Amino acid sequence: MDKYTSLDKTVANHSALTPLSLLQRSAQVFPDKPAVIDNDRTLSYRQLYQRCRQMGAALHGRGVNPGDTVAILCPNSHEMLESHYSVPMAGAVLNSVNIRLDAATLAFILGHGEARVLFYDTQWETQVRAAIAELESPPLLVAIERKAGASDGLADLDYERLLAEGDPEASWRRPADEWAAISLNYTSGTTGNPKGVVYHHRGAYLAAMTNAMVFNMTAETVYLWTLPMFHCNGWAYTWAITAVGGTHVCLREVDTTEIYRLIEDYGVSHMCGAPIVMNMLLQDLGRQGLTLSRPAHFALGGAAPPSSVIRKAEEIGFQITHLYGLTETFGPATLCVPQPEWQQLPLVERAVKMSRQGVPTHGLDEVTVRDVGSGEPVPANGQAMGEICIRGNTVMKGYLKNPDATDKAFQDGWFHTGDLAVMHPDHYVEIRDRAKDVIISGGENISSLEVEEILYRHPKVSEAAVVAMADEKWGEVPCAFVYPTADGAELTSEELIAFCREHMAHFKAPRKVVLGELPKTSTGKVRKNILRDSLS
């Protein structure tokens, strides 16, 4: 031991990192400030902190212990936000379940996660009843009632009654180890049983701090919950907004009129979501000729925003940032940090820059693109394709009770995303495809995303998905599935194939185009496996 290493950790200079401490701080610094606005109920930071400690104590009183799972099935609401603190305050692990799941998947998740308690909004009582009928040891059922008596006798008790069992002045326990689990989020894979992604306190604290930092959030931030909190714990913004002492504004379901009202009434500064939310919002506000009275930041996950969306968004008052992440990375892993000089570019060129997935957040060490064969980083030339591989402290602990999947995901010391991308010379990552969605035609790789991007440029295409179709000569060829816009009734396959051939190498153009609705997962991902199956 040298002169420096002999200085040990003590309770005065080392404690477990946890996002729970961020609520404690905001309750001290901003006790009377609105922490969360949920329709006609507003809770101050003092009240939020008190209710969380009280529920933590109530759960503990009901025998919930460290390492137990508490599940919740609820739209964005103050109870949902509270659970992000109360459950880990009891030492337990929060499992937020996607509200769009069918009863069978819900039953699988509650069984696999071994939920001891289920908080559920009574709107989903039918699904809950069906799901628990399949469970050997059903959880304690706690109803979140928007109207008193809304539960039809299924619940053991309601949320407020359980809350009342706890001491409002209870203290809470910091985890003994920051590597302890804080939450469990099941991925909505397109095939097979969902996998349970386990988050740790350390990563949740760091994700909260860095996600607040990358979007310049401050105590003035008013955050509108257009993103479901059950999605990767709201990309860690359930904790990040609290970290800065901002205000959470809840939104139960995506309703563009309500979104506009909330933005204007509360001075919303930040929001996140999928492209579909942004698109609906732009269409509806655009039709009504509405603009925002002050600009709001919109962080967009998923498909890259095309230039038409960027222009429309900016006209209305949204500043768009494209980001990329996975359940396994606490949400955002990279974001497309705008460079000042991009402002001088023509819109189409700027959109090309902005559509990339970008650069890592501060929570990660490295986001690299590695050759699928050799595992070596590909050259940063915007051409060579490889798999996005990630390392850092905002990566999950692993998959619950699934050592094979965990080992596979962490093979060779990297988290393997399964996303294929190129690294640009400016070290911005750009996704080309999911590994399993690449089409191999005559030995050439065709990115399904690239073909989809061309299709999206056609003014009458609303949604497009491209998959591989077996072909005797070429092995595989691209086949497109397209859902037209409202005024695209007369759109034909021939027109779209010709359009693609005009804009890209002919071998990449789809051989076949099927018009109609696209099958999707509960989180809105197109189920390409079903499209592929429909071709065989």
Next chain:
Amino acid sequence: MDKYTSLDKTVANHSALTPLSLLQRSAQVFPDKPAVIDNDRTLSYRQLYQRCRQMGAALHGRGVNPGDTVAILCPNSHEMLESHYSVPMAGAVLNSVNIRLDAATLAFILGHGEARVLFYDTQWETQVRAAIAELESPPLLVAIERKAGASDGLADLDYERLLAEGDPEASWRRPADEWAAISLNYTSGTTGNPKGVVYHHRGAYLAAMTNAMVFNMTAETVYLWTLPMFHCNGWAYTWAITAVGGTHVCLREVDTTEIYRLIEDYGVSHMCGAPIVMNMLLQDLGRQGLTLSRPAHFALGGAAPPSSVIRKAEEIGFQITHLYGLTETFGPATLCVPQPEWQQLPLVERAVKMSRQGVPTHGLDEVTVRDVGSGEPVPANGQAMGEICIRGNTVMKGYLKNPDATDKAFQDGWFHTGDLAVMHPDHYVEIRDRAKDVIISGGENISSLEVEEILYRHPKVSEAAVVAMADEKWGEVPCAFVYPTADGAELTSEELIAFCREHMAHFKAPRKVVLGELPKTSTGKVRKNILRDSLS
């Protein structure tokens, strides 16, 4: 092992927190942006990162190993900033030495810290020569030359030559353990040998992130180095500004004309410093009728800003935030977060609010005020006095080779600051005195700071210090030492005593006032021990 704890750490999801990663990220995201402006030399983030890796490799090549100490004696400059990265990149510990120290203290520090290398600005060559003459094993001497050939043959080589020995494309090593030492900062105690405060990588990363967050720093931040970087590693802003990808603007010495020029030329948004810097700046700008073309934040450590300073600062364009910290807490431990409703208060009342030390940063768990006898928290009533005790991840490892001082500082699981304070009902801390500076008169505690604050309200008082004077009847009584302003030549002791008696309880008013200059430490703290000795 339960279902959650079986998920182990891997290199993909766990790595040592270190502020070195923040430079790596900014070099990737903002390669061509000015990272540091040092007179006529500007380094981009790409260049800064390259020079740091290169110097890290050069140090390694010279036999510097993990756990070794590399000292630097240099004003704010790009070399000083580089050392905050290059030295830990070599696994070594950076010891930034106060440039105002005498040769004997410098010799003590270099010997005690076992410096293997000393970077020094040739302006201090005389002191260095005298100091190393006292050392048994002198360090490798590396001259930082502002003019070529400025070193008079003392140095072994110059900084740029050493740099050239390293590989500019060298990689750097993350510490194996985030608890590893990153820097060593000697406190300028008012008595006895300085103590060597050891910082850890974990705390430095967290201090950087939280100090950036509490002052709303972003990639647009332009930070002027009015604070010496050798002071607690510039309160961790050496790392924090880099974290957000802001620009460091160096200032070699405090010169108000130069400060104003830099603020205006580079659009400075943030700066930190001691009240003396703020006061000089306000006086000089005020005299010349100069104001800032855009507002700048000034974080003020040390004595609380009186209302006259706040008014003058706001007229000129500075937004003042008062903060409090110690070398042992990586600089800022608390800051006086402004509450929106304070803006409605009359200036004098607002100044009372703003003069408090405030609330903890996100890096700390608790900043409490505890009864000196019982160790219990005092009531939050703004009256009961106790010692400020701190816990959290941005507290030092301990004092180098000084287990007694370390144990005493961490007694009962708290870092004991030695500062006496009250806790206000809004949970803002306000310092009343240093424990050893309290005056006990007839069994009553008199805070020397409280008396000093009254004295500072007198328009002709420039500096004031109050200490205990022995008294037969009362045990102790307050004695004031006052340095008048330039137009205060005719100020008398009687006038000041009468002024104090008019504004505070008579028993608290000084019995004696001595006019003249005040003795100070190299960091500008008044040496009250010398004042006390002068009375006995």
